[in-house]
Structures are given as structure tokens and as C-alpha cells.
Amino acid sequence: MKSEKAVKLFLSGLNCSQAIVCTYGVKYSITFDSAAKISCGLAGGLETCGAVSGAIMVLGMEFASSDLTDRYFKERTYETVADFNHHFKNIFGTVKCPELRKKLNIEKNQFIKKPGTDQINFCANIVRVTSDLLEEILNLNALDERNEK
Numbered sequence: 631m632k633s634e635k636a637v638k639l640f641l642s643g644l645n646c647s648q649a650i651v652c653t654y655g656v657k658y659s660i661t662f663d664s665a666a667k668i669s670c671g672l673a674g675g676l677e678t679c680g681a682v683s684g685a686i687m688v689l690g691m692e693f694a695s696s697d698l699t700d701r702y703f704k705e706r707t708y709e710t711v712a713d714f715n716h717h718f719k720n721i722f723g724t725v726k727c728p729e730l731r732k733k734l735n736i737e738k739n740q741f742i743k744k745p746g747t748d749q750i751n752f753c754a755n756i757v758r759v760t761s762d763l764l765e766e767i768l769n770l771n772a773l774d775e776r777n778e779k
Contacts, residue, residue: 693706
């Protein structure tokens with residue numbers, strides 16, 4: 631399952647956004663190196679959870695169009711991102727990293743990944759759940775596309 635790969639990447643040293651984008655990027659012809667680079671700055675205690683930010687990037691790659699004037703695909707992307715955020719909030723209560731950190735009393739400067747710590751386990755779980763939600767949405771999209779044919 632993709633979530634296992636994402637967690638493994640996270641535990642190997644990638645940040646949460648990198649773990650998500652690197653797991654799914656190959657589907658969209660993005661190299662691992664490029665995926666790691668473009669998603670690197672989306673983690674580490676920013677306002678939105680890095681795993682969520684990474685998932686939003688993947689949803690954009692899946693649903694958006696390279697035709698910048700195509701409103702249908704823009705709207706579909708926006709709706710899908712909103713749906714993803716809704717499901718994530720139902721599970722964790724927020725998509726905001728500072729609020730997620732408060733649940734474990736993790737300060738911004740304490741993002742040190744030490745195996746077995748509450749922080750690493752909490753964030754690894756967020757990466758796992760994010761990947762599972764993303765996979766569910768992508769599978770539903772694939773099913774919709776097959777049904778349209």
C-alpha cells in the first residue's frame with residue numbers, strides 16, 4: 631500500500647510533505663529527486679500540515695489541467711481539495727500544523743525526528759492517514775473515469 635511507502639520515506643528522513651509527494655509523484659512523471667525538492671519547504675511547522683500540503687499538490691497533479699483556461703478542472707480540483715480537507719479535519723480536528731502540534735505540546739523548534747518519540751509516531755500516523763485518504767480519492771477518481779468510458 632502507498633501509505634506504507636509514505637511512512638517508510640518519512641521515517642527514513644524525508645519530511646511529511648516530501649513523503650507524500652515522493653510516494654505519488656512517479657505517477658505524474660515527476661522524479662523522486664524533483665518531488666523531494668519541490669515539496670521540501672512545505673513542512674516543519676508551517677500553518678498548514680505538511681502532509682496535507684503534499685496531498686494538495688498530488689490532488690492538483692491528478693485533477694488539474696494544463697489548460698489554464700479550463701474552469702471545469704480547476705473547480706473539480708478545488709472541490710476535491712475541500713473534500714480531502716473535510717475528511718482530514720474529521721479525523722484530526724484541524725489541518726493546521728500548530729494546532730496538531732499542540733496536541734502533543736510540540737514546539738516549532740522541536741521538530742527533531744527521534745525514533746519512538748510521541749512526535750515521530752504522531753506525525754508518522756498523520757502521513758499514513760493522509761496517504762490513505764489520498765489513495766481513496768484517487769481510486770474513486772479512477773473508478774469515475776472508467777464508468778465514464
